[in-house]
Amino acid sequence: MTDPRNARALSGTGVSAPATLHANLTAPGLTTHALRRGEGRLSADGAFMAITGQHTGRSVQDKFVADDPEVTKEIWWGKVNQKLDPAKFESFTTDVRGYLAAQPELFTQDLYAGADPEHRIKVRLVTPNAWHALFARNMFIRPPVEELEGFEPDYVILHAPEMEAKPEHGGRPNSTTLIALSFAKKIIAVAGSSYAGEIKKSIFTVMNWILPAKGVLPMHCSANVGKDGDTALFFGLSGTGKTTLSSDPERALIGDDEHGWTKTGVFNFEGGCYAKVIKLSREAEPQIWDASHRFGAVLENVVGDERGVLDLENGSLTENTRSCYPIEFIPNTVQGGMAGLPKNVVMLTADAFGVLPPISKLTPAQAMYHFMSGYTAKVAGTEKGLGKEPQATFSTCFGAPFLPRHPEVYGKMLAELIERDGAQVWLVNTGWTGGAYGTGQRMSIKHTRALLRAALDGSLAKVEFVQEPFFGLSIPKALPGVPAEVLNPRESWSDKAAYDKTAKDLQSRFEANFETFAGAVSEDVKKAAIKAAA
Numbered sequence: 220m221t222d223p224r225n226a227r228a229l230s231g232t233g234v235s236a237p238a239t240l241h242a243n244l245t246a247p248g249l250t251t252h253a254l255r256r257g258e259g260r261l262s263a264d265g266a267f268m269a270i271t272g273q274h275t276g277r278s279v280q281d282k283f284v285a286d287d288p289e290v291t292k293e294i295w296w297g298k299v300n301q302k303l304d305p306a307k308f309e310s311f312t313t314d315v316r317g318y319l320a321a322q323p324e325l326f327t328q329d330l331y332a333g334a335d336p337e338h339r340i341k342v343r344l345v346t347p348n349a350w351h352a353l354f355a356r357n358m359f360i361r362p363p364v365e366e367l368e369g370f371e372p373d374y375v376i377l378h379a380p381e382m383e384a385k386p387e388h389g390g391r392p393n394s395t396t397l398i399a400l401s402f403a404k405k406i407i408a409v410a411g412s413s414y415a416g417e418i419k420k421s422i423f424t425v426m427n428w429i430l431p432a433k434g435v436l437p438m439h440c441s442a443n444v445g446k447d448g449d450t451a452l453f454f455g456l457s458g459t460g461k462t463t464l465s466s467d468p469e470r471a472l473i474g475d476d477e478h479g480w481t482k483t484g485v486f487n488f489e490g491g492c493y494a495k496v497i498k499l500s501r502e503a504e505p506q507i508w509d510a511s512h513r514f515g516a517v518l519e520n521v522v523g524d525e526r527g528v529l530d531l532e533n534g535s536l537t538e539n540t541r542s543c544y545p546i547e548f549i550p551n552t553v554q555g556g557m558a559g560l561p562k563n564v565v566m567l568t569a570d571a572f573g574v575l576p577p578i579s580k581l582t583p584a585q586a587m588y589h590f591m592s593g594y595t596a597k598v599a600g601t602e603k604g605l606g607k608e609p610q611a612t613f614s615t616c617f618g619a620p621f622l623p624r625h626p627e628v629y630g631k632m633l634a635e636l637i638e639r640d641g642a643q644v645w646l647v648n649t650g651w652t653g654g655a656y657g658t659g660q661r662m663s664i665k666h667t668r669a670l671l672r673a674a675l676d677g678s679l680a681k682v683e684f685v686q687e688p689f690f691g692l693s694i695p696k697a698l699p700g701v702p703a704e705v706l707n708p709r710e711s712w713s714d715k716a717a718y719d720k721t722a723k724d725l726q727s728r729f730e731a732n733f734e735t736f737a738g739a740v741s742e743d744v745k746k747a748a749i750k751a752a753a
Contacts, residue, residue: 262512286303343372515548579692683695
């Protein structure tokens with residue numbers, strides 16, 4: 220039976236109480252219920268293993284935003300933010316509420332998004348699945364018990380992963396999946412996808428909506444801080460090393476994915492980490508490895524044998540295998556999720572064409588250009604449908620799918636903050652060297668860490684820099700511990716003519732992408748833009 224004390228757990232959701240309601244259970248209770256309900260199994264080390272079925276990643280095409288009249292002028296409408304008629308949003312959420320109320324049991328979690336009390340929001344999740352509740356509990360900030368009394372949500376997530384969306388709900392034709400968000404009603408509704416990342420990224424979208432109006436820049440980046448209090452940010456798309464490189468034993472982790480930049484410092488939006496673990500190496504990434512091999516972690520689409528021994532090399536379900544765990548599973552973290560103003564900003568790219576330098580020092584204008592470009596390159600094995608050749612990907616502000624406002628809003632804020640706080644910006648290539656994907660080899664993580672440590676401790680700024688001719692980037696001429704041919708990518712190719720041809724091809728891709736935002740940037744940024752004729 221539902222505990223009467225839990226009746227308030229559905230306040231603000233519009234969902235009627237089911238026969239049984241489990242409010243704010245901790246990891247042991249949620250794991251027990253998930254196993255009882257047959258939602259998954261335990262790994263040999265005690266992590267909960269879930270399979271998400273059809274959707275093993277975010278369903279970007281099924282994300283819609285209610286076209287509420289009070290917000291419509293401020294939203295960046297298009298492929299990222301598809302319009303949903305408010306009446307259809309209401310019909311959809313009504314059906315989701317009805318579906319949830321009809322379930323024999325529900326799980327709710329009351330959580331915070333935003334470590335800074337001045338800028339946090341209260342989130343209430345309602346879901347029929349214990350493992351999704353555990354995911355959310357790991358991912359967001361867990362309030363102390365005393366703060367749960369009288370908890371009233373700012374935003375509600377109505378989560379119905381097994382429910383099928385209908386055509387009359389206004390989503391994509393012939394799709395039974397719909398992720399719908401209303402900024403006016405402060406509701407997120409998810410149907411037809413068990414991929415837990417939809418929960419996480421929906422709230423990130425909300426933070427990207429709320430914070431700019433408060434003068435805070437929301438960022439798709441990881442962050443850490445050195446022993447001297449120097450904060451570093453790491454922007455990057457999936458597969459560029461954002462989580463790996465910020466999890467550094469020599470620096471304290473603030474967070475691995477989402478942060479805000481305020482007048483006084485940086486704060487984490489989350490209370491957990493969501494690491495990609497395909498081909499995870501214990502030697503190269505011991506902190507993430509250990510966090511993923513223990514009770515309390517949630518593993519999505521990770522393959523294991525009958526004893527639950529994990530096979531992290533196995534991508535048979537998806538290459539997007541994930542581990543979600545509370546941030547305290549990482550041994551060296553920043554208590555409270557807040558730190559000082561950034562001293563260094565790192566923009567990560569996994570250049571599968573193998574022509575970008577491993578590290579470059581950017582001018583403020585170049586920083587704005589590369590932030591608006593948001594470049595990386597995907598290769599076969601990272602997503603279904605990719606061929607043998609690398610595919611250039613440009614995601615403005617390193618997070619286009621999560622930006623409800625026009626990109627120039629975030630770009631302008633970053634430029635102002637870099638200028639105000641005097642942060643140095645670096646472009647780091649964690650992709651290929653000595654040739655493109657298929658010919659060259661992946662950049663050594665040892666070399667990348669050496670370059671990053673030199674950048675963050677200030678020693679790299681003291682060496683001589685030279686400008687490479689294709690992208691106008693300033694690269695170090697020499698650095699102890701890193702071979703000179705690695706620093707200059709052209710020197711790492713045995714076939715120099717092939718390098719020149721590939722570099723010119725990537726130049727043209729940058730130039731074509733620049734046309735999508737050229738009208739929204741200053742003359743300085745236009746001059747810093749990469750041009751094929753350069």
